[in-house]
Amino acid sequence: MSRRALWPLLAVGVLLIAGSGDPAPRPSASASPFSPASAVDSALPAPPSLTPSATPAVAIVPPTTPTTSVATFAAPLDLSRVLVPPGDGALVVIDPGHGGDEIGAAAYGIVEKDSNLEMGRRVERLLTQAGYRVLLTRHDAGRAVGGVDGAGQPRGFSAQRRDLQARIDLANAAGASVFVSLHSNGLNDPSANGVETYYNAARPFSAYNRLLAQSIQSNVIAEMARAGYLVRDRGTLDDACLRAFQGVCFPLFVLGPPRMTTRDEVLRRGGDPAALGFAAGQDAIVSRATQMPGVLAELLFVSNPDDARLLADDSAREALARGVVLGLSRFLAEQSR
Numbered sequence: 001m002s003r004r005a006l007w008p009l010l011a012v013g014v015l016l017i018a019g020s021g022d023p024a025p026r027p028s029a030s031a032s033p034f035s036p037a038s039a040v041d042s043a044l045p046a047p048p049s050l051t052p053s054a055t056p057a058v059a060i061v062p063p064t065t066p067t068t069s070v071a072t073f074a075a076p077l078d079l080s081r082v083l084v085p086p087g088d089g090a091l092v093v094i095d096p097g098h099g100g101d102e103i104g105a106a107a108y109g110i111v112e113k114d115s116n117l118e119m120g121r122r123v124e125r126l127l128t129q130a131g132y133r134v135l136l137t138r139h140d141a142g143r144a145v146g147g148v149d150g151a152g153q154p155r156g157f158s159a160q161r162r163d164l165q166a167r168i169d170l171a172n173a174a175g176a177s178v179f180v181s182l183h184s185n186g187l188n189d190p191s192a193n194g195v196e197t198y199y200n201a202a203r204p205f206s207a208y209n210r211l212l213a214q215s216i217q218s219n220v221i222a223e224m225a226r227a228g229y230l231v232r233d234r235g236t237l238d239d240a241c242l243r244a245f246q247g248v249c250f251p252l253f254v255l256g257p258p259r260m261t262t263r264d265e266v267l268r269r270g271g272d273p274a275a276l277g278f279a280a281g282q283d284a285i286v287s288r289a290t291q292m293p294g295v296l297a298e299l300l301f302v303s304n305p306d307d308a309r310l311l312a313d314d315s316a317r318e319a320l321a322r323g324v325v326l327g328l329s330r331f332l333a334e335q336s337r
């Protein structure tokens with residue numbers, strides 16, 4: 001959704017907060033306390049695609065291209081090798097947030113949809129080196145779902161919902177072990193900063209969602225610190241009531257349970273029921289949810305000048321990517337024991 005007018009320092013356009021795929025602004029930074037895993041969650045077997053592994057950790061050698069941008073802090077010298085638990089062919093879906101006419105947050109020269117895609121490629125490279133199979137939900141600036149009428153990328157609410165559903169369907173059809181959506185945050189308040197990771201606590205495998213979120217969050221913060229970048233740790237957050245509309249809570253579309261969308265809601269939001277698969281006379285459709293643990297990581301704030309500087313810095317971005325990779329690979333290694 002569009003946000004109201006912004007401060008004049010924006011280098012690029014206006015600040016846009018994504019629609020149904022993006023968290024609502026949060027006024028304060030605090031990690032939500034976790035409730036203990038329910039007996040049901042604890043009793044669940046591991047997701048089917050989590051396979052045991054006895055292979056030693058794989059050393060990741062970062063690219064040797066020099067950093068050309070100006071870093072806030074000098075990177076230390078001990079980053080030449082990172083030990084990543086081996087993938088052994090495990091399949092991971094990495095979802096660069098936004099695409100097409102939905103650009104996400106934009107400020108200080110950073111456009112979120114492009115930044116997310118570049119980060120997705122970094123994560124893909126590191127995971128592939130460690131023996132994982134990786135599927136990106138999109139490979140260019142467009143949406144994950146292509147045009148349907150030859151007129152190029154679809155636009156608006158109908159397109160956004162189809163776009164997010166396509167990302168979920170891709171992960172389910174591939175039988176991925178985890179689904180990790182990559183974003184950066186944006187707020188009208190330029191002082192908001194840091195990293196946070198969302199999970200959904202209302203799914204049958206909610207305990208895994210939470211563990212995956214904790215693993216990615218803590219490893220991103222740790223890798224940034226190891227590289228000399230001290231960023232704010234906003235913790236992990238349950239997305240269950242992230243956005244409220246007319247008294248109803250909506251979790252993030254790509255993390256939440258199946259969602260019913262009524263014809264009235266589609267029309268109210270300027271969407272096209274036919275484009276969303278409504279048959280004639282059909283009043284509602286139900287989305288398909290992911291069938292594997294998933295999280296959405298908000299890697300820094302595009303709208304904060306210091307965070308944006310890090311998002312423009314090659315070595316800081318590499319540290320963020322390493323954190324995501326370590327977080328998800330250590331989660332998978334732990335589950336396979």
Ligand SMILES: [Zn+2]
Nearest residue numbers: 022097104183
């Ligand atoms: Zn986003």
